[in-house]
Amino acid sequence: MCKGGIRLNQPKNNKHIEKHFTATDLIRDIVIGMSDGLTVPFALAAGLSGSVTGTNIVVIAGLAEIAAGSIAMGLGGYLAARTEQEHYENELARERREIIELPEYEKEEVADVLREWGLQEDIIEPAVKQISSDPNRWISFMMKHELGLEEPEPKRARNSSITIGLSYIVGGFIPLFPYMIIHRDVSALLVSVAATLTALFVFGYVKGKFTGSKPLKSAVQTTLVGGMAAATAFTVAKIIS
């Protein structure tokens, strides 16, 4: 599934640009969940429809996949966000100890970071003094620039996982619905393929708008991945059945 890919596709957590929950975040999560939900249930249904008789098994397998996928994505994402939060808090506590126990060493680390950005020695000493004059600012400087850790937003991550998981379910029904109402295998497959490729294109387009990539390109890529996945699943199922 494209989840791995989609995460890569999201803009990095940029504190300057967006800090709070926004309607945009919500819409983006919905679009990500739905376009993911379209892909694998679609491919599975298309794959199975070439190898089993009757649309009943396609529907059962499809719904089982949607259930499994949405749980794994929603719950998996939620637990991962919690783990990330704990990891951040542990590191924060360690930095807090270190600036008390090893202040000189920690100051030298701030200096190293500044040196890397091209600051000259004449400025580094006063700059380190200014940064380290406020313990909270000092710690957050170390977290960000020494450890490369951004402060996680636990509520946002949790809500995001739940939204993506639920949207996966909604998205998954698009490829499956034709098999539920049309009971002739080939017709159901054709309607499902047409509906899903259209939906993948539309969602890919909207996803591109919300993730900062070119909408048309995102539309073509999303459709391509879904189509390739379905074609491969169809071929594999045909060969072994």
Added chain:
Amino acid sequence: MCKGGIRLNQPKNNKHIEKHFTATDLIRDIVIGMSDGLTVPFALAAGLSGSVTGTNIVVIAGLAEIAAGSIAMGLGGYLAARTEQEHYENELARERREIIELPEYEKEEVADVLREWGLQEDIIEPAVKQISSDPNRWISFMMKHELGLEEPEPKRARNSSITIGLSYIVGGFIPLFPYMIIHRDVSALLVSVAATLTALFVFGYVKGKFTGSKPLKSAVQTTLVGGMAAATAFTVAKIIS
């Protein structure tokens, strides 16, 4: 599937700590792909096995899912990495133009970043001068601290996607294999559940080691997500069949 979650779980791209391909990266990708590959094919197979007669359909559906999932994950991840790379290059070109066309404005943006870290006005002016004396360093400072963009590593991202996609296939065979060799439904299900939960625990443990979270906790979480997904898929398939 847990892909969304897993990405969250990975340590942030930390240039100070690791810059090059390492054996660790490879192992981590393999473990991530395999533990993901275990989850949904497992849940799908378990779900179907309660509702269809014969292990044949379970195997066909499982292999179709593995094919679809690995394509979506590998190809999806690869295309997303390419998009991210292009996005970075576009922004880089824009910053390169801006430091020539609007140097004063861009210097003021560097000053804003430094102010946020707690530097005082007496240092900010010379610090901005030093950072902006080297155009490349200036641009990379803006990319990182104004836009929050890290330089992507396209080769690493591509290899990572391919490794994860292939490992997904290998992982997916663990829950499916019992259905291939045992043709009594209930026995196959029990062996698959036992083998997969064990594998989820082991891979979750190793994944924790490679992603910076507590190994035992990661093991329990990975097993829990897989088990919940399978139980839900089983229940859904039972209800509708």
